[in-house]
């Protein structure tokens with residue numbers, strides 16, 4: 001029995017060992033399993049965590065427990081470490097870089113806290129600097145290890161539109177954002193440089209109530225919510241206007257123009273559209289898309305709130321969420337931003353009132369001439385045209401553009417309305433911007449007075465305007481000078497067209513590109529009171545019209561531009577009768593009360609205040625009107641000061657402008673053409689008579705060749721003028737002969753002529769010439785001797801080289817009766833002698849230079865034995881055109897005499913008579 005018990009005991013014990021072994025084995029397995037599970041869970045967690053990212057896990061409430069579990073602490077720790085390592089660069093410098101960047105490109109009100117600027121009117125003018133970004137809030141990079149804040153800013157004005165999409169809870173935030181942004185912009189720039197338009201689909205009273213004080217100064221326009229089309233049309237019209245009047249000639253945007261011209265010439269327009277999340281009706285949407293597409297180039301900025309639109313132009317987008325955070329396309333999806341807190345309610349209207357007030361004050365302040373000038377003189381290029389501000393509106397410059405698409409300018413305004421002042425403002429601005437290689441000026445003033453005289457060197461002021469190539473003053477009745485200028489321009493136009501053809505181009509801009517070494521400045525020719533050109537229905541007007549038509553039509557592509565100004569455009573029938581000419585004058589400037597310069601029905605000039613001008617680049621149609629206050633440009637220290645500065649800058653080689661002063665009496669002895677005369681064997685002597693009216697400053701001259709007809713007659717009763725011609729003729733001949741080589745007979749046949757003749761004789765003898773003087777009593781005999789000498793040659797009795805002999809007779813007709821008497825012996829009259837001299841003198845080097853007090857008195861002599869043909873050239877003073885026709889067969893001479901002007905015709909040289917200005921005679925003063 002005991003044995004059995006013992007065995008059982010042993011068995012039990014044996015099983016006990018087994019059980020313990022099993023238990024131990026199971027325990028170990030379970031521990032291992034537990035460990036493995038934890039390990040597995042960690043790995044799975046790490047996989048998930050890495051997949052989601054630690055930053056997301058940290059924000060996700062589902063992760064909260066797990067992240068606290070100490071078992072996963074090392075996984076979390078590792079992930080955090082990795083994140084920190086990855087973000088080390090960002091953490092160290094990322095946010096700071098953004099802070100620095102915004103501070104650099106968004107100066108002043110563009111990014112600083114409102115305390116620094118709100119309530120002050122901006123001071124930055126049209127020349128900038130232009131902020132690149134404008135602050136809207138603060139962001140943190142989502143997922144960065146440290147919640148470092150950095151500013152969020154968006155580009156605006158010329159750079160990108162702004163679209164904001166909000167949810168109902170965040171809509172108010174969107175409005176705050178817009179308000180703050182607008183105030184930043186409005187407070188940055190000088191008042192007037194930015195205009196705001198607001199349209200809100202939902203609210204009749206409009207949004208942004210804090211901005212309302214701006215309406216008083218016209219800086220804010222709140223548009224009717226029921227009529228969005230009105231705003232869209234207005235913006236579209238503005239864009240069109242900028243294209244047609246400002247962005248002419250090559251510039252694609254106001255910004256590129258600004259870079260070239262050194263300043264903004266057009267204010268920005270910011271249009272804020274508050275929508276309701278629904279797209280606009282299709283037609284309006286298309287309009288809006290067009291504005292979005294073209295607006296940025298023309299200074300039109302859209303800010304669209306809940307106004308869905310897809311456009312093909314730069315737009316930055318802001319998305320605001322229910323939780324009042326947002327994202328923007330500027331910072332991408334990895335940054336969450338918060339809109340800056342709203343500006344203090346009560347400060348906004350006050351700030352807007354300050355801005356409006358400052359603008360009103362600016363408006364009442366007169367901009368100065370100095371403000372028309374560029375920051376750098378002569379820095380602009382004229383390849384595609386020239387442009388200069390001529391005045392300001394609301395502190396913003398208003399410019400005139402002259403180029404291929406706005407080639408010519410017409411200025412109108414009654415006397416005293418400021419045309420001349422306007423021209424000065426324009427010429428000052430242009431001359432300061434464009435060097436003489438870029439722009440040449442031809443300035444002609446028909447008015448009494450000397451408004452352009454200061455541009456040429458004068459007795460008091462030796463400086464002159466370097467751009468001026470020609471200055472014509474006191475032109476008054478010398479309409480021929482206007483024609484001469486037009487002729488010169490037409491000639492230059494042809495020269496340029498030929499050069500263009502050689503380079504196979506059609507326009508000046510292309511020619512300049514093809515021929516960079518060539519000098520091809522643009523030419524602006526200004527004619528003040530140009531209606532004088534068309535004063536009579538005569539050959540001058542006909543020629544002027546033809547030339548004007550040619551230059552107006554073809555000048556544009558050759559860089560030749562006309563600026564015509566008149567107090568009475570309506571009276572210029574010849575001009576009006578040619579709509580083709582008129583149409584070329586697309587730039588119209590109307591001064592107060594100007595009539596007919598602008599298009600019919602555009603009567604704004606009537607209401608224009610003093611010292612203002614309407615600048616219109618659209619042929620005068622109403623939409624093209626831009627009003628500018630023109631500064632005083634004629635006072636001392638304005639145009640004259642610029643001229644003095646430019647004079648210092650001018651290159652050495654630049655010649656003085658030619659001055660044509662209609663009131664000046666030319667002086668023979670100062671004329672280069674006279675001083676250059678020398679004795680010469682093989683040339684026919686040249687006789688200078690006076691100056692012709694031309695651009696080149698030539699003398700009128702006749703060649704006294706050894707040929708029939710080479711005599712000179714001077715007609716008219718005007719003593720001084722006739723004596724002047726005889727004197728100039730004789731003195732110029734004297735310079736072309738060695739002393740003793742020629743003989744001069746000087747015959748004053750009336751007493752009044754004696755002083756002139758005596759002076760002439762003195763000068764001729766002083767130069768060593770042989771002079772014989774005869775008076776009325778001796779003339780018949782003298783002519784008889786000369787005639788006999790000629791007869792001897794004609795009959796062959798004498799055959800040596802004839803000696804040049806110039807017979808200068810004052811008032812030849814005084815001897816008519818005396819000459820007509822016949823010699824009782826020979827039955828010859830003195831007239832026969834005279835005829836012989838006139839007819840056969842020239843071929844034998846004897847030339848008659850005679851003054852007859854009327855052409856009829858000479859004609860009576862030229863009946864038999866001599867003819868009008870024997871007087872090959874003549875100058876007439878105070879003689880009507882019809883009285884001269886017998887000396888210019890086949891010509892219709894429409895000449896009305898005028899003081900100190902003669903009509904000159906050389907049948908050997910001229911197809912038509914030309915006007916001459918006689919030289920000064922001794923004792924005669926300059927006016």
Ligand SMILES: Nc1ncnc2c1ncn2[C@@H]1O[C@H](COP(=O)(O)OP(=O)(O)OP(=O)(O)O)[C@@H](O)[C@H]1O
Nearest residue numbers: 414415416417418419420421422611630631632634
């Ligand atoms: N913008 C201006 N600011 C101040 N003064 C001005 C301005 N424009 C013109 N004036 C002054 O008004 C006067 C007349 O101006 P201006 O000579 O330019 O007129 P106009 O139209 O050319 O007259 P007119 O044809 O009679 O010569 C001048 O004394 C000029 O200084």
